[in-house]
Amino acid sequence: MVNALINALATPEQLATSPSQQDGLTPAEEASLKFAGVRLLQLAGELLEMPRQHILTTQILLHRFYLLSSHIAHPLSTTLPAILLLVSKFTSKPLSASLILATTHTLLHAPYPLPPQPSSFTPPPTPPITSVYNAESTILRTLNFTPTLDIQTPHVLALQYLQMLGLLENPVVAKKTLAYLYDAVYSPSLVYLTHPPNMLATAAIYLAAREGGASLPSGMKVAGEEWGWWDVFDVEREELGFLVVCLKGVESVVEREMARVKEYKGWGWVEEMERADHR
Amino acid sequence: MGRWDNVEEDPEEVARIKAEKEAKKRAKAEKKAREAAAALAAQQAASQATPPPSKRRRLDTPSAQDDDEEESRPKPKIRHLRFEGPVMTPSRSVDEYEPLNQIEEGSYGIVSRAKEIATGEIYALKKIKFTIGGQGEAGFPLTSLREIQVLMRGSEHRNLVGLKEMVVGESLDSVYIVMPFLPHDLKALLDTMPEPFLPSEIKTLVLQLASGVAYLHKHSILHRDLKTSNLLLSNTGQLQIADFGLARYTPTDGSEMTAPHMIVTLWYRSPELLLGDKNYGKPLDMWSVGCIFGELFWKDAILQGKTAVDQMMKIIDLCGPPSEENWPGFKRLANARALKLQKPITSTKQMLRPKFPLLTNAGMEVLAGLLTLDPSQRMTAEEVLVHPYFKEDPRPKAEELLPTFPSKANQERRRRHSPGAPVRGEEGDKEVWKGDLFGAVEEEEVGAGFQLKMGR
Numbered sequence: 001m002v003n004a005l006i007n008a009l010a011t012p013e014q015l016a017t018s019p020s021q022q023d024g025l026t027p028a029e030e031a032s033l034k035f036a037g038v039r040l041l042q043l044a045g046e047l048l049e050m051p052r053q054h055i056l057t058t059q060i061l062l063h064r065f066y067l068l069s070s071h072i073a074h075p076l077s078t079t080l081p082a083i084l085l086l087v088s089k090f091t092s093k094p095l096s097a098s099l100i101l102a103t104t105h106t107l108l109h110a111p112y113p114l115p116p117q118p119s120s121f122t123p124p125p126t127p128p129i130t131s132v133y134n135a136e137s138t139i140l141r142t143l144n145f146t147p148t149l150d151i152q153t154p155h156v157l158a159l160q161y162l163q164m165l166g167l168l169e170n171p172v173v174a175k176k177t178l179a180y181l182y183d184a185v186y187s188p189s190l191v192y193l194t195h196p197p198n199m200l201a202t203a204a205i206y207l208a209a210r211e212g213g214a215s216l217p218s219g220m221k222v223a224g225e226e227w228g229w230w231d232v233f234d235v236e237r238e239e240l241g242f243l244v245v246c247l248k249g250v251e252s253v254v255e256r257e258m259a260r261v262k263e264y265k266g267w268g269w270v271e272e273m274e275r276a277d278h279r
Numbered sequence: 280m281g282r283w284d285n286v287e288e289d290p291e292e293v294a295r296i297k298a299e300k301e302a303k304k305r306a307k308a309e310k311k312a313r314e315a316a317a318a319l320a321a322q323q324a325a326s327q328a329t330p331p332p333s334k335r336r337r338l339d340t341p342s343a344q345d346d347d348e349e350e351s352r353p354k355p356k357i358r359h360l361r362f363e364g365p366v367m368t369p370s371r372s373v374d375e376y377e378p379l380n381q382i383e384e385g386s387y388g389i390v391s392r393a394k395e396i397a398t399g400e401i402y403a404l405k406k407i408k409f410t411i412g413g414q415g416e417a418g419f420p421l422t423s424l425r426e427i428q429v430l431m432r433g434s435e436h437r438n439l440v441g442l443k444e445m446v447v448g449e450s451l452d453s454v455y456i457v458m459p460f461l462p463h464d465l466k467a468l469l470d471t472m473p474e475p476f477l478p479s480e481i482k483t484l485v486l487q488l489a490s491g492v493a494y495l496h497k498h499s500i501l502h503r504d505l506k507t508s509n510l511l512l513s514n515t516g517q518l519q520i521a522d523f524g525l526a527r528y529t530p531t532d533g534s535e536m537t538a539p540h541m542i543v544t545l546w547y548r549s550p551e552l553l554l555g556d557k558n559y560g561k562p563l564d565m566w567s568v569g570c571i572f573g574e575l576f577w578k579d580a581i582l583q584g585k586t587a588v589d590q591m592m593k594i595i596d597l598c599g600p601p602s603e604e605n606w607p608g609f610k611r612l613a614n615a616r617a618l619k620l621q622k623p624i625t626s627t628k629q630m631l632r633p634k635f636p637l638l639t640n641a642g643m644e645v646l647a648g649l650l651t652l653d654p655s656q657r658m659t660a661e662e663v664l665v666h667p668y669f670k671e672d673p674r675p676k677a678e679e680l681l682p683t684f685p686s687k688a689n690q691e692r693r694r695r696h697s698p699g700a701p702v703r704g705e706e707g708d709k710e711v712w713k714g715d716l717f718g719a720v721e722e723e724e725v726g727a728g729f730q731l732k733m734g735r
Contacts, residue, residue: 068369094417136419234359
């Protein structure tokens with residue numbers, strides 16, 4: 001049970017020094033590439049019929065990897081299939097590497113939105129499968145062979161909290177809570193790298209309950225101290241406030257980034273950005 | 280920007296007051312660091328993000344009426360639980376270790392002894408066998424990923440070999456598992472020790488084995504290759520279960536396990552596996568524990584079949600044949616139809632009795648319980664641990680009082696001089712450590728660990 005509360009978090013030094021920015025990417029470019037990575041993992045994961053929970057694991061893994069590595073040195077074209085391959089190996093139904101590569105490769109080069117006849121589109125030649133295996137090994141050694149083994153997603157915890165708050169029977173709140181947690185991975189504040197699962201769960205419940213019109217317990221005095229319900233889940237008011245802002249901010253980030261995808265009619269800009277000579 | 284300043288400043292202000300109040304509380308200091316980090320990330324985001332509404336408004340909850348007094352409000356003494364997660368960091372280089380000698384080469388990799396340069400401590404390094412992009416390969420081997428996963432769990436129990444760390448060489452396919460080095464394995468010990476273990480010593484060993492297996496089973500891990508050569512022993516009598524190359528988590532989604540004839544070394548393979556049961560589980564490990572228990576008395580494996588069929592016949596010779604009475608439903612297993620069976624004339628316990636004259640009645644209950652043909656009736660690890668056999672005299676010997684032995688793995692010279700041992704020492708050493716991983720092999724390292732501990 002205690003395990004569900006612990007995630008590897010980024011240190012302040014790690015957050016302050018971005019390998020991608022050291023390679024010349026601007027903060028905005030790095031954020032766009034991260035968004036592309038997270039979004040494409042979701043699209044590929046859905047096409048490959050991965051469970052939602054496993055897709056989230058791939059997305060957190062992406063954040064962890066690029067916390068320590070540069071987008072310039074490690075392009076998404078090989079990192080994305082490698083992450084999907086790695087996570088799928090820990091499931092009961094490991095996916096074929098070439099199927100994964102074909103999926104991510106097609107997505108990266110397909111026009112957006114997809115034409116009504118997808119067959120009319122021919123992607124450029126697929127990169128060699130060995131590049132995916134190499135990327136997989138690189139991810140493993142970059143994260144000290146712990147990927148997926150210790151990624152704790154906050155969903156089960158959130159459901160337990162909802163039950164304690166008497167909100168599990170409220171389908172709107174429960175659904176919104178889980179949705180906020182899935183969407184939180186799009187936050188440019190990288191909340192999955194900065195906050196442990198109990199804080200993410202609490203913030204998602206706070207927003208979901210407010211929007212779902214459900215009431216949460218009011219504060220109470222215990223031994224002369226004012227307690228909020230979030231204190232029960234070991235979250236401070238300030239931490240809750242910060243996360244609520246982050247989770248609410250996701251929507252505008254997604255809108256802005258998707259506008260770029262629509263403008264470029266696809267994800268072609270990803271490789272351009274990764275290749276761009278910034279030095 | 281102004282609004283984001285607000286977000287950024289607030290937690291810092293809070294943290295400052297807190298730091299004054301509880302300056303000596305380490306946990307709080309860590310929190311401050313994290314908030315600073317979060318604020319930093321937010322600041323980065325703020326450079327592009329449309330600033331969302333200020334957090335003040337967001338926090339407009341029923342219990343937050345004292346919002347305005349926030350600055351002056353005395354900080355509550357609520358203690359929030361904080362756990363420190365692991366730090367994300369790349370694997371260290373294998374150059375942190377100095378190669379000594381090779382211990383063995385198994386089907387899942389090469390195990391060698393090496394010294395951590397910084398500490399002088401001795402560890403076992405296992406090189407992971409794989410070829411990136413080779414024919415039929417699917418990248419990093421799944422068996423190794425599973426083994427690493429189980430080893431991480433192993434670090435939590437004293438009777439399981441744990442994982443110290445993973446280290447890597449320059450090329451992508453040089454990856455090593457670093458584990459504690461234990462000088463003996465039970466198989467080599469049994470082969471070379473002049474006298475068998477005393478019953479009190481056997482109890483100590485079996486209790487440790489059962490304790491490790493119980494921990495694995497409690498966490499839904501099957502070892503699937505328990506045998507004396509996978510049981511390591513320290514010089515202070517501590518037993519550790521090693522080699523999780525075949526281990527895996529029991530599926531929670533009801534999917535079938537791997538082919539039953541592919542797992543567990545033949546001599547330790549349970550009857551349900553031999554008969555082709557695809558729904559095997561924890562009892563398969565307990566059969567192996569029973570084989571090991573018996574082997575400790577005999578100093579030799581108790582069921583040495585040459586083929587799967589021969590192995591089943593050996594089991595029937597030792598324990599008696601299966602029947603609908605002692606193993607309901609066994610005839611439905613794939614390979615059971617081929618068996619021509621006689622009716623059992625007596626129980627497994629009575630069959631075993633004359634073959635283990637030194638075993639007390641309570642001990643016989645344990646052995647017969649473990650060597651029960653029907654997996655659903657077989658004794659579990661938890662049941663072994665609480666069995667009266669381990670409470671009766673002679674009591675289990677204290678671990679530190681177990682006899683010490685010269686180590687086979689430790690001492691290259693001894694191996695070379697012993698007549699029956701395979702002569703793969705010297706060449707093997709150069710083989711393992713050659714290449715750019717460790718640089719040159721120093722000749723004197725071979726056998727450097729030699730110390731005669733006989734007679735201690």
